Amino acid sequence: MELYKLTAHELLEKIKKKEITSEQIVSDLTKRIEGIEAKVKAYVRVPSSTLLAPGAQANGIPVSIKDNICTDGYNTECCSKILQGFNPPYNASVINKIIASGNSFLGLKCNMDEFAFGSSTENSCFGPTHNPWDLECVPGGSSGGSAAAVASDEALWALGSDTGGSIRQPASFCGVVGLKPTYGRVSRFGLIAFASSLDQIGPLTKDVEDAALLMKIISGYDPQDSTSINAPVPDYTKALVNDVKGIKIGIPKEYFVQGLDPEVKEIIEEAINKLKALGAQFQEVSLPHSEYAVAVYYIIATAEASSNLARFDGVQYGLRAKTEGLMDMYKKTRAQGFGDEAKRRILLGTFALAHGYYDAYYLRALKVRTLIKQDFDHVFKDFDCIITPTSPTPAFKIGEKVDDPLKMYLSDIYTISVNLAGIPAISVPCGLTKKGLPVGLQILSKHLNEEMLLRLAHTYEQNTEWHKMKPKL
Amino acid sequence: MSIDKKTVEDVAHLARIELKPKELEKLSGQLEHILAFIDKLSSLNTENIAPTSHILPLSNVLRKDEPRSSLATEKTLKNAPEKQGDFFVVPRVIE
Numbered sequence: 218m219e220l221y222k223l224t225a226h227e228l229l230e231k232i233k234k235k236e237i238t239s240e241q242i243v244s245d246l247t248k249r250i251e252g253i254e255a256k257v258k259a260y261v262r263v264p265s266s267t268l269l270a271p272g273a274q275a276n277g278i279p280v281s282i283k284d285n286i287c288t289d290g291y292n293t294e295c296c297s298k299i300l301q302g303f304n305p306p307y308n309a310s311v312i313n314k315i316i317a318s319g320n321s322f323l324g325l326k327c328n329m330d331e332f333a334f335g336s337s338t339e340n341s342c343f344g345p346t347h348n349p350w351d352l353e354c355v356p357g358g359s360s361g362g363s364a365a366a367v368a369s370d371e372a373l374w375a376l377g378s379d380t381g382g383s384i385r386q387p388a389s390f391c392g393v394v395g396l397k398p399t400y401g402r403v404s405r406f407g408l409i410a411f412a413s414s415l416d417q418i419g420p421l422t423k424d425v426e427d428a429a430l431l432m433k434i435i436s437g438y439d440p441q442d443s444t445s446i447n448a449p450v451p452d453y454t455k456a457l458v459n460d461v462k463g464i465k466i467g468i469p470k471e472y473f474v475q476g477l478d479p480e481v482k483e484i485i486e487e488a489i490n491k492l493k494a495l496g497a498q499f500q501e502v503s504l505p506h507s508e509y510a511v512a513v514y515y516i517i518a519t520a521e522a523s524s525n526l527a528r529f530d531g532v533q534y535g536l537r538a539k540t541e542g543l544m545d546m547y548k549k550t551r552a553q554g555f556g557d558e559a560k561r562r563i564l565l566g567t568f569a570l571a572h573g574y575y576d577a578y579y580l581r582a583l584k585v586r587t588l589i590k591q592d593f594d595h596v597f598k599d600f601d602c603i604i605t606p607t608s609p610t611p612a613f614k615i616g617e618k619v620d621d622p623l624k625m626y627l628s629d630i631y632t633i634s635v636n637l638a639g640i641p642a643i644s645v646p647c648g649l650t651k652k653g654l655p656v657g658l659q660i661l662s663k664h665l666n667e668e669m670l671l672r673l674a675h676t677y678e679q680n681t682e683w684h685k686m687k688p689k690l
Numbered sequence: 691m692s693i694d695k696k697t698v699e700d701v702a703h704l705a706r707i708e709l710k711p712k713e714l715e716k717l718s719g720q721l722e723h724i725l726a727f728i729d730k731l732s733s734l735n736t737e738n739i740a741p742t743s744h745i746l747p748l749s750n751v752l753r754k755d756e757p758r759s760s761l762a763t764e765k766t767l768k769n770a771p772e773k774q775g776d777f778f779v780v781p782r783v784i785e
Contacts, residue, residue, distance in 0.1 A: 302769070303769055304768065304769060306766065306768060307761065307765075400745050414743065440753060443751035444744075444748065509730065509731060509734065511727075512728040512730055512731050513731065515724065516731075523705060527706075530706070531771060532770075532771075532780055533770060533778060534769035536771070537771035543780060543781045543782075544706075545781075546780070546781050548706050548708040549708055551705075551706055551707045551708070555707065560707055560713075561717060561721070563705050564698065564701050564702060564705055564721060565724060567701045567704050567705040568697070568698075568721070571701060577732070581732070582731065583741030584740070584741050584742075585731055585734060585739075586741070586742040587739050587740055587741060587742040588734070622720055622723075622724060623724055623727055626724075639745030
C-alpha cells in the first residue's frame with residue numbers, strides 16, 4: 218500500500234472503518250522516508266534518531282514536528298550547534314495535546330533555519346532541505362523541513378512555527394497548506410522562543426480539512442503560557458463549508474506593486490477571479506503602512522530574540538566551550554555555538570535595545586507596529602478577510618540569497634505584518650509557475666477568525682485541483 | 691544613524707559573543723546595510739502614537755499561589771554540560 222500518499226483525514230476515516238491500522242501507516246511512512254529522504258533532507262539527525270515516538274501505536278496519525286518544539290526524550294536542537302544534544306525533560310503543550318487526541322508524533326524532527334532565523338532553511342547547522350518540486354531550490358523557511366516533508370509525502374501532517382511567515386512562506390514554496398493562528402490561540406509552552414510577542418505554532422498539511430483537524434487538536438487555553446487566550450475552541454471542521462457567497466474580501470493595493478513576480482501576480486489574479494465566480498465580493502483596500510513592516514519586524518523580532526537567546530550561555534544545557542573564566546566561557550560558547558544569522562540578529566537586537574539607540578529604534582518600531590495594527594483594524598471593520606500573495610516570488614535557488622541578508626528578509630514582505638498585528642492567516646496552493654514551482658494564496662482575517670480562513674480556503678480548494686498536485690520525486 | 695566597527699564591538703560584548711576580526715568586518719558592513727534600510731522608519735511622525743509591545747490586552751497574568759509539582763532535579767540537570775550532585779558547575783567566579 219502507499220498510505221503515505223493520503224491525507225490525515227482520509228487515513229483516520231480508514232482506521233475508523235477498520236480497513237487499516239496505524240501500524241500499517243507507520244510502516245508505509247517509514248518506507249517512504251527511507252526511500253526519498255536522501256534527496257529532500259526534510260528531517261534532521263537521520264538515522265540516529267528513533268523514527269517513532271511513544272504513542273505511535275495509538276489509533277491515530279503521527280505528526281511531524283519542527284526541531285524547535287520540545288519533545289520529551291527526543292532531541293530538540295533548533296538546528297543549532299549551541300543546542301547540540303539537548304534532550305528536553307518535558308513535552309511542549311501542543312505535543313501533550315496531540316497525544317491526548319489519540320495521535321502521535323515522530324521522534325525524527327523537521328529541519329529549520331537555526332532558531333527559526335531565516336526564510337530558506339539554509340541557516341540550519343545540518344545543511345539545507347531541498348524543495349521537492351525542484352531539488353535545486355529552497356523549500357522556504359524557517360519551517361522548510363515541515364513543509365518539504367508534507368509536500369513529498371514524508372509526513373502525513375506537520376507542525377511548524379511562524380514568527381514572520383515561517384509557516385506560510387514554506388507552505389507556499391512547497392505547495393502545501395500552512396496556517397498561522399491568532400497570537401495566543403495555540404500555547405507556546407515548550408516552543409523554544411524566538412520573538413515571544415510574534416511566535417505561534419501552527420499546522421502544515423496536505424489540504425485544508427487536515428489543517429482544521431490539527432487546529433482543533435492544538436488550540437486552546439494553557440495555564441503554562443500566560444499569553445494564551447482563554448476562549449473556547451470552535452470545532453474548526455464545521456467551518457469547512459463549500460460556500461463563499463457574499464463574503465467581503467479586501468485586496469490591499471500596496472501588495473500588488475513593484476517586486477511582485479509577474480507570473481505570481483497572474484496566478485493570484487486567476488485565484489481571485491475563481492473566488493469571484495464562486496460569489497465572493499472583492500474590493501481594493503489600503504494598508505498604508507505596509508512598506509514599513511519589514512523594518513519594524515527586524516527591530517522587534519531581533520530585540521526579542523537577543524533577549525530570549527541570552528539563556529544559551531553554556532551553563533544549563535547545550536554546548537559549553539572549554540575555557541578558563543566565566544566571561545570567556547559565555548563569549549566563546551556563544552561564538553562557537555551560534556551560526557552567522559543568529560549572531561547577526563542577536564547583535565542587531567542588542568543594538569536596538571542599547572542605551573542611546575532604544576528610542577530611535579526599538580521604541581519607534583513599537584509605535585509603527587501600532588500603525589500597522591490600526592491599518593488592519595480599519596479594513597476589518599468593513600471586510601471579512603484580505604487576500605494577498607503569500608510570497609512575492611516562487612522558491613528561489615539554494616545559495617541565491619545567502620550573502621545578502623536584507624534581500625532574504627524582503628522575501629517575507631507579505632507575511633510579516635500578520636505577526637505584527639497578531640491576526641491569523643493561511644496559505645493555500647493556487648497554481649504552478651511555468652517552471653513547475655508552486656504559488657501560494659494568502660488569506661488574512663481578524664483575531665480569532667480562523668473559521669473564516671478555513672471556509673474560504675476550503676471553498677477555493679474544493680473548486681480547484683492544486684492541492685492534488687504532487688511533485689515528481 | 692549608522693553603525694561603525696567600534697559600536698559593533700561594544701554590542702558584541704553586551705551580547706557576550708566573541709567576534710573574530712574578519713567576522714567583525716563582515717558583520718559591521720551587513721548591519722550598516724540593514725540599518726540603512728530600517729532608517730526609513732524615521733520618515734514617519736510617531737510623536738503621538740502609543741507603542742504596541744504586545745498585541746493582546748493582557749496585564750499581570752497570575753496563577754494561584756499554591757504548591758505544585760515541578761521538574762525532578764535529575765531531569766532538570768540531565769542536559770547540564772557539567773554538574774556535581776544537585777548543582778550546575780560553572781567556572782570559578784570569585785577569585
